[in-house]
Amino acid sequence: QVQLVESGGGLVQPGGSLRLSCAASGSRFMINAMSWYRQAPGKQRELVARITSGGNANYADSVKGRFTISRDNAKNTVYLQMNSLNAEDTAVYYCKVEWGGFLADSWGRGTQVTVSS
Numbered sequence: 001q002v003q004l005v006e007s008g009g010g011l012v013q014p015g016g017s018l019r020l021s022c023a024a025s026g027s028r029f030m031i032n033a034m035s036w037y038r039q040a041p042g043k044q045r046e047l048v049a050r051i052t053s054g055g056n057a058n059y060a061d062s063v064k065g066r067f068t069i070s071r072d073n074a075k076n077t078v079y080l081q082m083n084s085l086n087a088e089d090t091a092v093y094y095c096k097v098e099w100g101g102f103l104a105d106s107w108g109r110g111t112q113v114t115v116s117s
Helices: none
Strands: 003-007 010-012 018-025 031-039 046-051 057-059 067-072 077-082 091-099 111-115
Touching: 003 091, 018 031, 018 091, 018 111, 031 067, 031 077, 046 067, 046 077, 057 067, 077 091
Parallel strands: 010 111
Antiparallel strands: 003 018, 018 077, 031 046, 031 091, 046 057, 067 077, 091 111
C-alpha cells in the first residue's frame, strides 16, 4: 500500500551538489516526521537529517552547514539539498517516513550517491 520513490542520486565531483527527492504515497494517514539516512560499505546506517511536521530540522554534525532538508506537504515529498560534497559523503541514501496513526515507519529502496574525481 505504502510506496516511497526516491530520486536524485548519482556521481559528482568533490565540491559538487546534488538534490535528493522522496515522494510518499499510498496511505490515508498524515505524515509526521521525514528523514534521510545513509549507509556506506562496512558502516552502520546513520541519521543524516530529520524534519518534523512543523518544519523543525536537525542534522548530523558531519553535514551541518552543507546539507539542507525541506518538505512540501502538498506533494508529500521531502528533499535533501547536498552542497560541498566530499568523498566521505559517498553512501546509499534512504528516505524514512514516520506516519501518523498506527502505521509502521516506511523506508525507501535507497539511492546511490558517489563523490569521486
